[in-house]
Amino acid sequence: MNDKNIILYGPPGTGKTYNTVKYALAIIENKSFEQIEEEVDGAGYEHVFLRYKEYKDKGQIAFTTFHQSFGYEEFIEGIKPVVDDENTGEIKYALEPGVFKAFCDSASKLKVVTSNDADLISGNPTVWKISLEGAGENPTKTDCFRNNCIRIGWDHLPKHIEFDTTCDTSTVRDMLIDFQDTMSIGDIVLSLFNKTTIDAIGIVIGDYDFDDSLVEYKRKRAVKWLATNIRENIYALNGNTNLTLRTLYKLNRINSSDLMEIIEKYPEISSNSSSNSISVEREFNNYVFIIDEINRGNISKIFGELITLIETSKRLGKDEELTAILPYSKKKFGVPDNVYILGTMNTADRSIALLDTALRRRFKFIEMMPQSLVLDDVFVHDIEISKLLEKMNKRIEVLYDREHMIGHAYFIELKEDPSIERLASIFKNSIIPLLQEYFYEDYKKIQLILGDVNKTDELKFIRSIKIDPNLFGASLETDIDDKDIFQINQDAFYNINSYTQIYDL
Structure with a gap:
């Protein structure tokens, strides 16, 4: 692969982290992504993942996750407290490389x-x-x-x-x-x-x-x-x-x-x-540094002045090679040409349009959207899971946007256990909470996503209930009579028709 910096982006559950395994192997073994996918189709994902683990154990692959408190000191270098000796418990302060600098040192060892x-x-x-x-x-x-x-x-x-x-x-x-x-x-x-x-x-x-x-x-x-x-x-x-x-x-x-x-x-x-x-x-093998949830970190804070060094043309050994003097160690540092950065980005957390401009310019973005075709052979009794997912996502795209669709990975476990109990668990513990988060508990929109407006009351996942006019007393003058309250119908999770009527109106 010619691209040194890649970000896989898309809604939650679209297999971004899953696909980093295949991309990492393609980079390290100098193969195309399509060749690795053919291996997965033929020998199974476990066969490919085993090689991934071997490279990880050898240090050719590293994995980290960005979050709000992740900073320059954890990524590049910083002064950190260390226990000098287990018996004395003395604490000293040492200059320690961060995960990315340590990885680059290994790649150029x-x-x-x-x-x-x-x-x-x-x-x-x-x-x-x-x-x-x-x-x-x-x-x-x-x-x-x-x-x-x-x-x-x-x-x-x-x-x-x-x-x-x-x-x-x-x-x-x-x-x-x-x-x-x-x-x-x-x-x-x-x-x-x-x-x-x-x-x-x-x-x-x-x-x-x-x-x-x-x-x-x-x-x-x-x-x-x-x-x-x-x-x-x-x-x-x-x-x-x-x-x-x-x-x-x-x-x-x-x-x-x-x-x-x-x-x-x-x-x-x-x-x-x-x-x-x-x-x-010099080390000549390719190395892959994977950053999960790259958009959740403060990019300026984490990369600091080194954001320029990750550019392909600015890598060590290139004609436009650049190095920087690190603030703590006062040493020159550059990014080796054999280091590839592979990030994942959940667009439901933060839109790609809001991503740090300096980062966007230096990465190639590969979109990963829900693939309902992956679920074509998955049936729970008469429920066609691919149709169910496709219909819900079309409604989400209209009522919200395409960046908040539901990924096929939420339903993958049904391939091994296509039971109504498993599907009920997925809806109760994953799909409904996700929709509640997306629509800020606007249950009328959630009802539209789930097709509840066209169902009989017993088949609805979300029921509308009128408020008792005497709840606050007859003398209270308020427009609260026009307000509905909503209730999750637990029985619907175990009713096959509740699911089929999401897509089969």
Whole structure:
């Protein structure tokens, strides 16, 4: 698909969210939407949905729902409270990426592939700064570069550190626990050279080990060095912040895709063994970010200054590529070209004409209207569900508008259970409440939608009842005598003729 930004819009119950599964697969697998629909018709929706779940588990599909309180901090990035440790309950504040920025980082992540096609980097790797016996050049660092490992000290402390282990300071304890437990295989380590510069980039490939065969700096992990003895200034990449001498800490401002430009400077990157050579490449698979109920969010508040970056021509790698400096991290950010945004919009909540103009210009809109043909083979006794739906929608279009029609999805469950009890449940719990909301309890219009004006009293879903003239006393002078009150007739929900006379007058 050439369109990077798509919104499926239509009345409620028209299968917008359902169809995001098919569109997402078409995008990821570089197929047409029609090809996926043929698969659904042949093998069933469950077969397609299983693949969708697999891509979602791999991180190629993400799903979120917009709402009134959803903001920039949740979508792009923000400062959020985090519990530092379960035992102390301390609360600290950390800069965290929002769902969309984290997704874009994954879509543009660094891929380090071995000769057997294994990707050494984890799905969302943490980037660590490590000081190998301090800054500059030293014997421990040289040994680490030669033997594909990282090593830190505090050899006088127990081999395995627990939260209640007595250490020199709490900072040392936290740092050793990070090295031992928090750091994961697939994470990235940057070796400190000085306060602005690193001299090596590596990937963690082994668990924690305490190596007694070493004289000092016995706490150890195996790494795969991608580049050593380099001199790369990462001051700007780190949000114009200096590196410190602290032995180990997370570089929250840097992600794997930020390091790609540095690594691409070293095409000779390979392992010491030619049989285990590696290559470094950018992610090229398509990624799909699904936004359900996109019109329920405050678009200006959520996207902020980044609304321009989602344009197809402004994506990373395009001739008109644009990036923006994020307000919190002070880092450059752009939307990768392999990220597709797929939104859904319920027109009953908000008309497309009222949608944020900046958003409308940047999306292709695909209308999804009720498909009564989907229900052609659905009968509840003598009730033709497709005719019933079609007639109600024609009346809604006249009395309200086409954006508030009733979707076929409300009746899909009748394919599995075509009983009057199931149909009664759908009408009582979904259709009648929906019409009440549409017409603000104008029951005369609801009666027109349901064909009640042409039915006998016992078949009406909504009955009109005249007010007792003596309800307020004989002396009260009021025009209330001309007013009707309305009552939902529960028996009608279980009467076949109540439904057939909606369309068969």
